[in-house]
Amino acid sequence: MSTAHTTHKSHAMHATSASANGWSTKKIAILSMLCAVSAICTLVLQFPILPGVTFLKYDPSGIIALLAGIAYGPAAGAVVSVLPYLVHLATESGIYGTVMAILATLTMTLPAAAIIHGRATSTKVLILGLVVGGVCSVTACIGGNLVVTPIYTGMSTDAVIGLILPALLPFNIVKVLINGIVCALIGKSALRALNVFSSHA
Numbered sequence: 001m002s003t004a005h006t007t008h009k010s011h012a013m014h015a016t017s018a019s020a021n022g023w024s025t026k027k028i029a030i031l032s033m034l035c036a037v038s039a040i041c042t043l044v045l046q047f048p049i050l051p052g053v054t055f056l057k058y059d060p061s062g063i064i065a066l067l068a069g070i071a072y073g074p075a076a077g078a079v080v081s082v083l084p085y086l087v088h089l090a091t092e093s094g095i096y097g098t099v100m101a102i103l104a105t106l107t108m109t110l111p112a113a114a115i116i117h118g119r120a121t122s123t124k125v126l127i128l129g130l131v132v133g134g135v136c137s138v139t140a141c142i143g144g145n146l147v148v149t150p151i152y153t154g155m156s157t158d159a160v161i162g163l164i165l166p167a168l169l170p171f172n173i174v175k176v177l178i179n180g181i182v183c184a185l186i187g188k189s190a191l192r193a194l195n196v197f198s199s200h201a
Helices: 002-021 025-044 061-072 074-090 094-116 123-153 157-200
Strands: none
Touching: 025 061, 025 074, 061 074, 061 094, 061 123, 061 157, 074 094, 094 123, 094 157, 123 157
16 A cells, blocks of 8 residues: 555656656647647648739648647747648748748747736737737748848849738738637637646546
């Protein structure tokens, strides 16, 4: 009886230590699942959202990253903002598409997660975090296009500037609006589901 109690106590202390010092096995498993879902989204569910601008495509992977960040914190959000997009290195998107996808997702997820994580029950905090994240993402994407696009596509900076108002700005605004609205609508329910998985995984 004493041995069994000691063994149980040892396992409990080990689990507590693992959670305190880093990510638990449960959290790693859930984040792996979210990365897989996000990778599928970014490969399979891409589609244009602006008429006549077919080279800019939206996919819902950013929503997955937002949910991960809000549920588990900015570090978890960063993981789901980066790893799923690495598959693009083996596609026609190449390093250019990978860099821009990571930039867009990371710059929305990190600020939003930093503001919302642990306070997601407050609708005001949820909206504030998503708005701040959206503004950061749009700003970073425009800046990123001015720097990265000429390097990898050979376009002149002036040509990229000419695309800001008719294509780049509206595309990125619509993208963050979709991600933010969907996250606001399903966020609390999704967080409850993730918490259930964390408790019983």
